[in-house]
Amino acid sequence: MDKCKLAVCQIKVTSDKGFNISHAEDSVRRAARQGAQVVVLPEMFNCPYETHLFPSYAESYSKGETVQMMSRVADQLDIVLVGGSIPERDGDFVYNTCFTFGPRGDLLGRHRKVHLFDVDLPNLKVQESSTLGPGNELTVIDAGFCKIGVMICFDVRFPELARLLVLAGIDVLVIPAAFNLITGPAHWDLTMRARAVDNQVYVAAASPARDDRADYVAYGHSIVVDPWGDVVARAGTGEEIIMVELDPEKIREVRGRLPLLTQRRTDLYEIIRK
Numbered sequence: 664m665d666k667c668k669l670a671v672c673q674i675k676v677t678s679d680k681g682f683n684i685s686h687a688e689d690s691v692r693r694a695a696r697q698g699a700q701v702v703v704l705p706e707m708f709n710c711p712y713e714t715h716l717f718p719s720y721a722e723s724y725s726k727g728e729t730v731q732m733m734s735r736v737a738d739q740l741d742i743v744l745v746g747g748s749i750p751e752r753d754g755d756f757v758y759n760t761c762f763t764f765g766p767r768g769d770l771l772g773r774h775r776k777v778h779l780f781d782v783d784l785p786n787l788k789v790q791e792s793s794t795l796g797p798g799n800e801l802t803v804i805d806a807g808f809c810k811i812g813v814m815i816c817f818d819v820r821f822p823e824l825a826r827l828l829v830l831a832g833i834d835v836l837v838i839p840a841a842f843n844l845i846t847g848p849a850h851w852d853l854t855m856r857a858r859a860v861d862n863q864v865y866v867a868a869a870s871p872a873r874d875d876r877a878d879y880v881a882y883g884h885s886i887v888v889d890p891w892g893d894v895v896a897r898a899g900t901g902e903e904i905i906m907v908e909l910d911p912e913k914i915r916e917v918r919g920r921l922p923l924l925t926q927r928r929t930d931l932y933e934i935i936r937k
């Protein structure tokens with residue numbers, strides 16, 4: 664990895680898809696003006712996070728207005744745009760998908776959320792599998808100046824997935840996500856820092872801004888954690904762009920002092936990709 668600037672855009676999401684798309688574009692443009700080379704959007708940034716709405720907001724890769732905006736903007740701004748996630752239609756299925764575009768507007772990668780958020784929490788029951796299908800691929804994006812692993816929200820709770828991405832050589836784990844007011848205070852910082860410390864990589868997680876009137880209230884507090892586990896940037900709950908410089912020397916230093924990856928006992932255990 665070369666040194667590079669990464670921005671996370673914490674933006675509000677409304678029920679107006681057209682507004683959400685142009686609002687996201689404005690935010691990405693602001694981040695690029697501030698010098699970002701990699702810009703990250705939140706989970707479901709063009710659609711309220713309500714499972715029953717996903718099919719009606721969904722778009723296909725070939726015809727989607729959100730997808731077209733992301734490709735055009737990445738090209739015009741000469742950036743890598745990790746496009747949060749959107750409901751993606753493919754045949755009979757809808758997926759929670761992150762499209763990443765490169766500086767020529769080319770598609771660098773597509774991650775479909777692998778672990779669907781099916782949970783029964785106090786006052787919060789979510790069943791993503793009622794309208795979504797699961798992804799079946801690991802996503803590593805080679806952006807030239809850095810290697811990015813993508814996971815979406817609930818995926819972060821499965822450390823095996825992060826470890827496999829790290830073994831594939833990523834420098835930064837990018838996680839569009841929308842924790843809520845129950846799991847956010849309990850687990851947001853903890854899981855993001857844990858994945859960084861376990862794997863000695865940068866972790867950047869992008870949340871929507873909090874909207875207390877929404878059916879599903881996102882936690883906010885988008886965060887970037889360094890390979891030592893220190894929080895190097897953290898948003899509040901409103902709209903905000905946070906920006907950090909990713910430094911390969913920091914990864915080398917932490918791994919040199921605490922060589923966790925080379926001290927694994929692969930004669931005793933192993934995580935394998937099937």
Ligand SMILES: NC(=O)CC(=O)C(=O)O
Nearest residue numbers: 780816817841842843846
């Ligand atoms: N929304 C999610 O996918 C996950 C989440 O909110 C959590 O893990 O907590």
